[in-house]
Amino acid sequence: xxxxxxxxxxxxxxxxxxxxxxxxxxxxxxxxxxxxxxxxxxxxxxxxxxxxxxxxxxxxxxxxxxxxxxxxxxxxxxxxxxxxxxxxxxxxxxxxxxxxxxxxxxxxxxxxxxxxxxxxxxxxxxxxxxxxxxxxxxxxxxxxxxxxxxxxxxxxxxxxxxxxxxxxxxxxxxxxxx
Numbered sequence: 001x002x003x004x005x006x007x008x009x010x011x012x013x014x015x016x017x018x019x020x021x022x023x024x025x026x027x028x029x030x031x032x033x034x035x036x037x038x039x040x041x042x043x044x045x046x047x048x049x050x051x052x053x054x055x056x057x058x059x060x061x062x063x064x065x066x067x068x069x070x071x072x073x074x075x076x077x078x079x080x081x082x083x084x085x086x087x088x089x090x091x092x093x094x095x096x097x098x099x100x101x102x103x104x105x106x107x108x109x110x111x112x113x114x115x116x117x118x119x120x121x122x123x124x125x126x127x128x129x130x131x132x133x134x135x136x137x138x139x140x141x142x143x144x145x146x147x148x149x150x151x152x153x154x155x156x157x158x159x160x161x162x163x164x165x166x167x168x169x170x171x172x173x174x175x176x177x178x
Contacts, residue, residue, distance in 0.1 A: 008125060012118055012147050018115060021099075032094060034091060044080070078136070078137075118147045120147070123140055
């Protein structure tokens with residue numbers, strides 16, 4: 001059963017691996033829009049509390065539904081990771097998120113958001129309890145406000161033709177060594 005909460009807004013942080021203009025189709029044919037957001041631990045505390053409160057609500061519901069069950073409850077992976085003073089959140093959705101600039105104006109369709117962009121995210125936390133995964137919380141991406149845009153460029157920029165190095169035996173294989 002899902003516990004859907006009101007929409008939340010993160011602090012500004014750094015976007016990692018954003019799929020905001022086009023969905024990521026590596027594991028899903030219809031695609032998933034997603035982004036990781038890196039925040040300082042101080043800026044992330046509010047969102048961590050929201051997530052942990054939702055998971056606690058799901059645990060309480062499970063205990064209420066099965067009062068005699070004193071065993072350990074299966075927990076799903078958290079939608080965030082803490083590494084020292086840095087917290088990285090994972091946001092995703094099946095629907096194209098609204099992208100706006102620092103002036104709250106729609107980002108043009110031809111602008112592609114790349115990793116390193118500074119943004120904040122509107123999201124809806126949603127609790128769940130699935131027997132195969134466990135009790136957890138997902139962060140449903142709704143919209144992003146881009147404060148500092150990093151756009152992509154030609155990946156070969158600055159490179160020029162060079163002479164190849166050709167070795168007679170590049171792997172240094174001797175007869176009988178394989």
